[in-house]
Amino acid sequence: MSSISLAERRQAMGFCIYCWLGLASLVVVVWASFAYLSLDPMRLFTAESRGYMGDFVRRFFPPDFSADYLQRIGKGALETLAISAIGTLIAAAAGLLLALPASGRFGGVAKSLTRFLLNFLRSVPELVWAALMVLAAGLGPFAGTLALALHTTGVLGRLFAESLENAPREPALALVESGAPATLVFVYGTLPLVTPQLIAYSLYRWEMNIRMATILGFVGAGGLGQMLYYELSLLHEAQASSVIMAMLALVVVVDAVSAWVRRGQIRAGG
Amino acid sequence: MMSALPSALPPTAPLRDPAALSRAGWTLAALLVLWPLLHIAQFRPGDLFDARNLKVMGNFVGQFFPPNTSPEFLGFAFKATLETLAMATAGIALAMLLAVPLGLALSHSLSISRIGPGPGRGLGEVIRAATRFVLLVLRGIPEIVWALLLVRAFGLGPAAGVLAVAVTYGGMLGKVYSEILESGDTRPARALLESGSGRLMAFFYGLLPGSAQELASYTVYRWECAVRASVIMGFVGAGGLGQLMDQSMKMLNGGEVSSILIIFLLLVLLADAISVAIRRLLA
Amino acid sequence: MSFELSQIGLVHANGQRALRAITLSVTGGERIAIIGPSGAGKTSLLRILATSIRPSEGRVSVLQSNPWQLSGHELKRLRARIGVVHQFPPIPPRQRAITAVLAGRLGQWPWWKSALSLIYPADIAGPREQLARLDLADRLFERCDRLSGGQLQRIGVARVLYQRPDLLLADEPVSAMDPALADLTVNQLHSEAATRGVTLVASLHAVDVALRWFPRVIGLRAGEIVFDLPAVKVSDGVLRDLYASETGILPTQDNQPLTVLPAEEAAVNGLKVVVPPRVI
Numbered sequence: 001m002s003s004i005s006l007a008e009r010r011q012a013m014g015f016c017i018y019c020w021l022g023l024a025s026l027v028v029v030v031w032a033s034f035a036y037l038s039l040d041p042m043r044l045f046t047a048e049s050r051g052y053m054g055d056f057v058r059r060f061f062p063p064d065f066s067a068d069y070l071q072r073i074g075k076g077a078l079e080t081l082a083i084s085a086i087g088t089l090i091a092a093a094a095g096l097l098l099a100l101p102a103s104g105r106f107g108g109v110a111k112s113l114t115r116f117l118l119n120f121l122r123s124v125p126e127l128v129w130a131a132l133m134v135l136a137a138g139l140g141p142f143a144g145t146l147a148l149a150l151h152t153t154g155v156l157g158r159l160f161a162e163s164l165e166n167a168p169r170e171p172a173l174a175l176v177e178s179g180a181p182a183t184l185v186f187v188y189g190t191l192p193l194v195t196p197q198l199i200a201y202s203l204y205r206w207e208m209n210i211r212m213a214t215i216l217g218f219v220g221a222g223g224l225g226q227m228l229y230y231e232l233s234l235l236h237e238a239q240a241s242s243v244i245m246a247m248l249a250l251v252v253v254v255d256a257v258s259a260w261v262r263r264g265q266i267r268a269g270g
Numbered sequence: 271m272m273s274a275l276p277s278a279l280p281p282t283a284p285l286r287d288p289a290a291l292s293r294a295g296w297t298l299a300a301l302l303v304l305w306p307l308l309h310i311a312q313f314r315p316g317d318l319f320d321a322r323n324l325k326v327m328g329n330f331v332g333q334f335f336p337p338n339t340s341p342e343f344l345g346f347a348f349k350a351t352l353e354t355l356a357m358a359t360a361g362i363a364l365a366m367l368l369a370v371p372l373g374l375a376l377s378h379s380l381s382i383s384r385i386g387p388g389p390g391r392g393l394g395e396v397i398r399a400a401t402r403f404v405l406l407v408l409r410g411i412p413e414i415v416w417a418l419l420l421v422r423a424f425g426l427g428p429a430a431g432v433l434a435v436a437v438t439y440g441g442m443l444g445k446v447y448s449e450i451l452e453s454g455d456t457r458p459a460r461a462l463l464e465s466g467s468g469r470l471m472a473f474f475y476g477l478l479p480g481s482a483q484e485l486a487s488y489t490v491y492r493w494e495c496a497v498r499a500s501v502i503m504g505f506v507g508a509g510g511l512g513q514l515m516d517q518s519m520k521m522l523n524g525g526e527v528s529s530i531l532i533i534f535l536l537l538v539l540l541a542d543a544i545s546v547a548i549r550r551l552l553a
Numbered sequence: 554m555s556f557e558l559s560q561i562g563l564v565h566a567n568g569q570r571a572l573r574a575i576t577l578s579v580t581g582g583e584r585i586a587i588i589g590p591s592g593a594g595k596t597s598l599l600r601i602l603a604t605s606i607r608p609s610e611g612r613v614s615v616l617q618s619n620p621w622q623l624s625g626h627e628l629k630r631l632r633a634r635i636g637v638v639h640q641f642p643p644i645p646p647r648q649r650a651i652t653a654v655l656a657g658r659l660g661q662w663p664w665w666k667s668a669l670s671l672i673y674p675a676d677i678a679g680p681r682e683q684l685a686r687l688d689l690a691d692r693l694f695e696r697c698d699r700l701s702g703g704q705l706q707r708i709g710v711a712r713v714l715y716q717r718p719d720l721l722l723a724d725e726p727v728s729a730m731d732p733a734l735a736d737l738t739v740n741q742l743h744s745e746a747a748t749r750g751v752t753l754v755a756s757l758h759a760v761d762v763a764l765r766w767f768p769r770v771i772g773l774r775a776g777e778i779v780f781d782l783p784a785v786k787v788s789d790g791v792l793r794d795l796y797a798s799e800t801g802i803l804p805t806q807d808n809q810p811l812t813v814l815p816a817e818e819a820a821v822n823g824l825k826v827v828v829p830p831r832v833i
């Protein structure tokens with residue numbers, strides 16, 4: 001058996017120097033994060049904290065499944081659905097309105113201004129909007145609806161504007177040449193081309209908003225979240241755990257339905 | 271949107287549009303569904319113009335300009351920003367610790383009992399089903415709900431936020447890791463398992479070389495999401511920028527809120543840029 | 554007894570029957586070639602021997618144990634003793650040759666040794682020695698996606714040589730190589746089997762390689778054993794029957810026409826196959 005040369009030993013190193021540096025800096029960053037937060041992950045796994053956690057979890061069982069409470073949960077879930085549906089609908093309408101200037105139909109200045117507005121609406125998270133809307137419209141689902149509408153307008157407006165910009169121009173040009181007024185040109189020449197995409201975007205956002213609507217209640221904006229917050233603050237763990245299960249069920253059902261719809265679309269060649 | 275189309279047609283057209291009836295039907299149905307929804311959502315635009323609300327909101331928004339730039343407040347905000355980033359980073363690190371074993375357990379391409387099928391097949395399927403259920407619960411409950419619960423268990427502060435990120439993103443990463451591991455070329459791992467290698471080493475020698483890049487890239491993307499989530503979670507007391515914003519909002523301090531909003535936007539941009547840069551480096 | 558198959562049948566999950574009533578028993582140290590047209594069931598048979606599929610019918614015994622009655626742990630140990638050269642080497646493209654070869658011992662090494670070996674190879678001399686036997690020593694640290702098909706196939710062979718299994722199985726191990734390299738590779742598989750006294754079973758698409766290197770040749774067709782003969786007894790007639798070739802062309806490594814001497818003549822000459830000189 002021949003001996004191994006030094007050059008070979010150096011080559012044998014599995015990683016390149018950059019991989020090692022990258023890995024090392026990753027470890028340092030993670031370590032620094034824990035240090036900055038003065039967290040000791042090991043402390044979580046001591047027997048004492050395990051016992052404490054066990055007690056904490058036990059208080060959530062059994063969940064409250066009384067018919068009376070289930071009915072209230074049903075109402076909360078319906079409220080969540082309503083918030084998400086109305087919020088998304090308003091956002092789709094407002095998004096379409098703002099998408100017109102944002103796609104450059106009314107000149108460059110209007111385009112930049114609306115783009116800025118849309119980006120701003122989109123960058124502020126739903127929950128922050130909800131906290132603001134609770135101030136503006138009072139506690140309750142209406143605040144949640146407005147919050148979702150504002151954030152989603154930003155998202156959909158941008159997507160809609162992109163669709164409008166990418167839509168083929170020929171049908172609209174043909175109508176312009178035949179002397180149709182601008183509104184009709186848009187309604188007959190451009191809108192039909194992009195409608196399927198706009199609907200797909202809106203449905204997709206609705207799906208995300210259902211999830212989001214379950215938690216907006218934490219700042220007082222209605223739905224299941226408000227119930228959960230309320231029950232937890234009164235230390236009603238049994239009720240809280242039924243609300244959490246309802247949230248989980250809602251998310252799972254929405255996931256399953258959207259997967260099912262998407263599969264159907266793919267099969268239908270959409 | 272759909273309902274606007276039929277009304278654009280003249281109602282007494284000489285030849286009837288064959289689709290008119292169904293369109294009218296759909297419009298009616300939509301309105302019928304919409305009405306109770308509006309009711310449930312307590313859709314009362316008038317509330318916005320309620321004198322008291324207008325006054326509160328007006329005062330509050332009026333204070334937005336100028337944003338608070340006092341060094342003392344900016345110092346707080348800077349600390350909170352670092353705390354948010356640290357929460358996301360520490361949370362994702364723990365999430366990976368959770369996701370890797372769960373993802374490996376779930377992945378069919380690393381199942382030894384499937385070869386043959388051999389002994390332990392039934393047990394393997396039971397473990398996989400249980401793992402799938404655990405992952406579903408972890409990621410199905412929104413991170414802020416976890417934060418709300420964990421704040422009750424661990425007290426106010428970033429610990430709850432870190433754990434909430436760890437739990438939710440652990441669930442997401444675990445599921446996606448297993449999907450990534452099953453989507454690539456699984457023959458190398460299978461061949462290793464067939465020559466007596468253990469699961470973990472079959473993963474390292476057979477699957478990781480082909481999927482490391484995708485796994486890392488997805489994890490970085492999730493880190494970016496976790497930064498956003500960490501801000502939000504402060505609203506239930508889990509530390510970071512969100513908690514600061516919550517306090518400023520409760521005190522109706524518009525100047526502070528607008529500063530924090532600006533910082534938040536910059537933070538999201540920064541996280542986005544870092545994530546894009548790392549993912550480009552990985553590619 | 555290296556392995557024993559009795560009345561083995563295999564039906565794949567899609568209902569396709571791949572093997573029918575295979576009975577075969579092989580003692581330690583034998584060297585066997587399996588030949589037959591594509592789709593005959595060569596791969597299926599080898600996979601049953603490799604304990605990677607369970608037969609639908611019949612009994613298997615490999616290295617003195619019935620793999621499908623073992624516990625998970627015992628089965629793992631048994632699998633570590635069986636080495637398989639795959640037709641398409643199952644090696645991740647981004648892996649280095651040395652790592653791919655070292656992976657042959659994953660079933661024998663404790664996990665920590667395998668894990669450390671990812672960072673720095675636990676053994677450099679071993680893989681280099683095995684690669685040198687296949688004329689690939691200079692590719693030790695090369696990434697596998699920078700190798701040609703034939704080179705990659707040899708990495709797969711080197712992995713199994715490095716594994717030092719008690720049963721050597723090879724599924725068309727030289728299908729992507731030119732005749733000279735194919736000879737080199739089969740030769741190495743051979744000398745490994747001979748020096749360690751283990752059984753070698755190889756399926757081959759090339760009749761000339763099978764007849765030149767393997768004392769015992771099994772002809773497989775439509776999932777059944779058509780003949781099981783010492784190489785010297787394999788005649789032109791059985792081969793043409795096996796491949797059902799009216800055209801008279803038998804598959805060979807170099808795609809040259811092959812003439813097989815009648816059995817008596819071969820016995821006299823001590824030479825079985827007549828091939829163009831440059832191959833020998």
Ligand SMILES: Nc1ncnc2c1ncn2[C@@H]1O[C@H](COP(=O)(O)OP(=O)(O)O)[C@@H](O)[C@H]1O
Pocket residue numbers: 565566567569570571589590591592593594595596597598
């Ligand atoms: N995984 C599989 N699933 C279904 N049918 C298979 C599978 N593998 C092989 N077969 C079928 O089994 C038969 C034998 O295949 P194989 O053993 O691969 O033959 P060979 O290696 O001799 O070409 C063929 O008809 C093939 O189509």
Ligand SMILES: [Mg+2]
Pocket residue numbers: 595596597640
């Ligand atoms: Mg084959």
